[in-house]
Amino acid sequence: xxxxxxxxxxxxxxxxxxxDIDTDRIIPARFLKxxxxxELGGQLFYDVRFDSEGKSxxxxxxxxxxxxxxxxxxxxxxGCGSSRxxxxxxxxxxxxxxxxxxSYAEIFFGNCTxxxxxxxxxGKAVRDELMKEVEANPAAExxxxxxxxxxxxxxxxxxxxIKPNARKAFIxxxxxxxxxxxNGLPQVKELEKTLKxxxx
Amino acid sequence: MGKNLFQKVWDAHTVRVLPNGxxxxxxxxxxxxxxxSPQAFAMLRELNIKVAFPQRTFATVxxxxxxxxxxxxxxxxxxxxxEMFQAIERNTKENGITFFNPETERQGVVHIVGPxxxxxxxxxxxxCGDSHTATHGAFGAIAFGIGTSQVRDVLATQTMSIxxxxxxxxxxxxxxxxxxxxxxxxxxxxxxxxxxxGIGYAYEFCGDVxxxxxxxxxxxxxxxxxxxxxxxxxxxxxxxxxxYLKGKPYAPKDWDKAVAYWNSMKSDADAVYDDxxxxxxxxxxxxxxWGITPEQAIGISQSIPAxxxxxxxxxxxxxxxxxxxxxxxKKVDVxxxxxCTNGRIEDFREAAKYAKxxxxxxxxxxxxxxxxxxxxxxxxAEGLDKIFIEAGFEWREPGCSMCLAMNPDKxxxxxxxxSTSNRNFKGRQGSSTGRTLLVSPVMxxxxxxxxxxxxxxxVFGIGC
Ligand code: SF4
Numbered sequence: 001x002x003x004x005x006x007x008x009x010x011x012x013x014x015x016x017x018x019x020d021i022d023t024d025r026i027i028p029a030r031f032l033k034x035x036x037x038x039e040l041g042g043q044l045f046y047d048v049r050f051d052s053e054g055k056s057x058x059x060x061x062x063x064x065x066x067x068x069x070x071x072x073x074x075x076x077x078x079g080c081g082s083s084r085x086x087x088x089x090x091x092x093x094x095x096x097x098x099x100x101x102x103s104y105a106e107i108f109f110g111n112c113t114x115x116x117x118x119x120x121x122x123g124k125a126v127r128d129e130l131m132k133e134v135e136a137n138p139a140a141e142x143x144x145x146x147x148x149x150x151x152x153x154x155x156x157x158x159x160x161x162i163k164p165n166a167r168k169a170f171i172x173x174x175x176x177x178x179x180x181x182x183n184g185l186p187q188v189k190e191l192e193k194t195l196k197x198x199x200x
Numbered sequence: 201m202g203k204n205l206f207q208k209v210w211d212a213h214t215v216r217v218l219p220n221g222x223x224x225x226x227x228x229x230x231x232x233x234x235x236x237s238p239q240a241f242a243m244l245r246e247l248n249i250k251v252a253f254p255q256r257t258f259a260t261v262x263x264x265x266x267x268x269x270x271x272x273x274x275x276x277x278x279x280x281x282x283e284m285f286q287a288i289e290r291n292t293k294e295n296g297i298t299f300f301n302p303e304t305e306r307q308g309v310v311h312i313v314g315p316x317x318x319x320x321x322x323x324x325x326x327x328c329g330d331s332h333t334a335t336h337g338a339f340g341a342i343a344f345g346i347g348t349s350q351v352r353d354v355l356a357t358q359t360m361s362i363x364x365x366x367x368x369x370x371x372x373x374x375x376x377x378x379x380x381x382x383x384x385x386x387x388x389x390x391x392x393x394x395x396x397x398g399i400g401y402a403y404e405f406c407g408d409v410x411x412x413x414x415x416x417x418x419x420x421x422x423x424x425x426x427x428x429x430x431x432x433x434x435x436x437x438x439x440x441x442x443x444y445l446k447g448k449p450y451a452p453k454d455w456d457k458a459v460a461y462w463n464s465m466k467s468d469a470d471a472v473y474d475d476x477x478x479x480x481x482x483x484x485x486x487x488x489x490w491g492i493t494p495e496q497a498i499g500i501s502q503s504i505p506a507x508x509x510x511x512x513x514x515x516x517x518x519x520x521x522x523x524x525x526x527x528x529x530k531k532v533d534v535x536x537x538x539x540c541t542n543g544r545i546e547d548f549r550e551a552a553k554y555a556k557x558x559x560x561x562x563x564x565x566x567x568x569x570x571x572x573x574x575x576x577x578x579x580x581a582e583g584l585d586k587i588f589i590e591a592g593f594e595w596r597e598p599g600c601s602m603c604l605a606m607n608p609d610k611x612x613x614x615x616x617x618x619s620t621s622n623r624n625f626k627g628r629q630g631s632s633t634g635r636t637l638l639v640s641p642v643m644x645x646x647x648x649x650x651x652x653x654x655x656x657x658x659v660f661g662i663g664c
Contacts, residue, residue: 035283037242177360181218181356181360185357188226191226195212199256
């Protein structure tokens with residue numbers, strides 16, 4: 001987890017086609033009883049990745065050419081369903097720093113932004129072309145230019161959308177309130193001294 | 201123009217306005233439990249950040265802990281529960297946080313433990329990763345539930361980013377009839393204002409009914425503010441509050457100075473409010489819920505109203521009751537007395553008064569689960585445990601138990617439970633088809649001994 005500004009995301013991409021990929025698909029409910037989010041990475045997309053014996057059934061993120069990818073390209077309404085923070089946590093912990101989709105469920109989008117996962121909105125034509133290009137050149141690196149709202153891949157540039165508020169927060173590094181709260185620590189310590197109660 | 205308590209406490213704890221427009225609010229006292237805190241500690245570890253004010257966080261274990269003596273032996277039978285238990289042990293130890301654990305006999309439901317240890321005090325801000333944190337507002341604190349990322353923020357900075365609430369004054373005038381309790385008052389208020397009525401608001405409960413209520417009763421009222429949509433519910437502190445706090449382990453040493461501070465934080469007589477609603481205490485009768493939200497509650501003499509919206513239709517389909525039915529006479533399978541709503545000593549005293557010399561009806565399973573070790577010890581010192589056991593109740597160890605059934609206490613199939621807890625959501629008590637009817641402790645005893653929901657006042661001859 002980084003708290004610095006995010007001006008661009010660089011990494012290999014993986015196409016995960018389909019609309020309405022919900023949070024249950026992203027992280028099945030039975031993995032919610034946990035003490036840390038650490039394990040969630042391995043459980044990302046679990047039920048569409050593994051059979052009942054835990055053997056891979058060839059989900060895109062497990063295909064050898066895409067292992068190690070850090071950008072997911074998917075369809076419309078990504079992340080719909082329950083508001084569980086476990087879903088973006090699973091994505092983050094599986095090594096993904098950005099998603100390119102047609103649209104996002106609102107709560108999921110907010111949770112992702114707090115964690116520094118860049119949610120890029122791209123039209124169907126752009127996504128289809130990106131998916132095709134990535135399938136053909138799985139080893140090539142993609143660059144998401146957060147400030148410029150552009151995706152660069154294989155010598156080409158694509159105009160995309162990143163919500164202005166989220167974009168500002170990424171560029172300033174203020175997407176996670178913790179960073180800003182930590183900035184205020186000297187004032188926090190001053191205020192604590194003025195309080196008329198303590199427990200020691 | 202005067203200020204209300206909410207504004208005074210908010211101002212005293214405002215560090216600054218953040219660039220996002222919200223307030224960086226100082227949290228004077230932070231409570232944690234085993235379900236929503238471990239991930240927050242893990243995030244801090246990852247960021248290599250230390251707990252900023254460990255002496256302002258207090259921990260307990262309540263949700264997953266079994267409430268049967270032998271099942272509490274470590275390691276717990278459920279490996280996940282054991283892991284959560286170990287996580288909070290480790291996290292509190294490593295960070296120098298006080299842990300009210302079973303060995304120290306101070307363990308219990310987080311919202312019962314805070315007040316009885318005296319860490320819940322007037323004029324403070326209190327946060328906990330649990331939606332029923334408003335309970336602590338009974339002392340004149342501004343207390344609210346937070347999410348896991350915010351638990352992390354509070355651990356790291358003792359502050360969080362939050363926007364202020366509007367304040368609604370909820371006044372209950374006059375007197376309560378005999379056999380009507382705090383639980384009936386709050387169910388009545390929610391039935392009138394709705395489960396969404398309080399969104400964006402803090403509720404200031406006041407009026408003669410509140411003034412004459414014990415601290416236990418006030419906690420019951422504030423506990424369920426969130427069920428009416430209000431994240432915060434509070435009551436101005438007074439002599440009743442101070443009498444309760446005096447002598448508690450963490451009560452302030454410089455008592456007079458503390459009382460002066462507390463008095464200064466009370467709402468001014470000319471305080472302004474965003475909204476005011478008034479109810480008459482005399483209008484309230486023993487309440488019972490018939491649906492799947494706490495708003496779906498009626499007086500024991502009333503009938504389930506005609507369906508006017510989808511949630512009502514969905515509720516009746518789930519519960520199997522019909523519009524026009526009276527709840528009076530509905531059979532129950534399980535009775536649960538406990539939870540952070542009604543698991544305090546006064547609740548057990550009142551329940552025992554009527555359970556004494558009576559027997560739980562055949563076929564009914566009745567549980568009495570004290571909210572904390574302190575409640576349990578006090579009840580046992582007064583011989584209440586024997587009264588319950590003789591009547592056929594199971595007398596348990598402290599914990600959340602069947603309030604949300606994360607531990608082994610669960611409903612089975614379509615069982616109906618008369619429960620003193622706070623949520624009657626679908627599947628809340630551990631069975632996806634189980635049904636929960638929220639009632640006061642005395643109504644729960646009446647249900648236990650008759651096997652049906654019925655007017656406790658008639659069964660026990662109260663008020664005649
Ligand atoms: S008793 Fe119930 S409502 Fe209260 S903290 Fe425990 S689970 Fe939550």
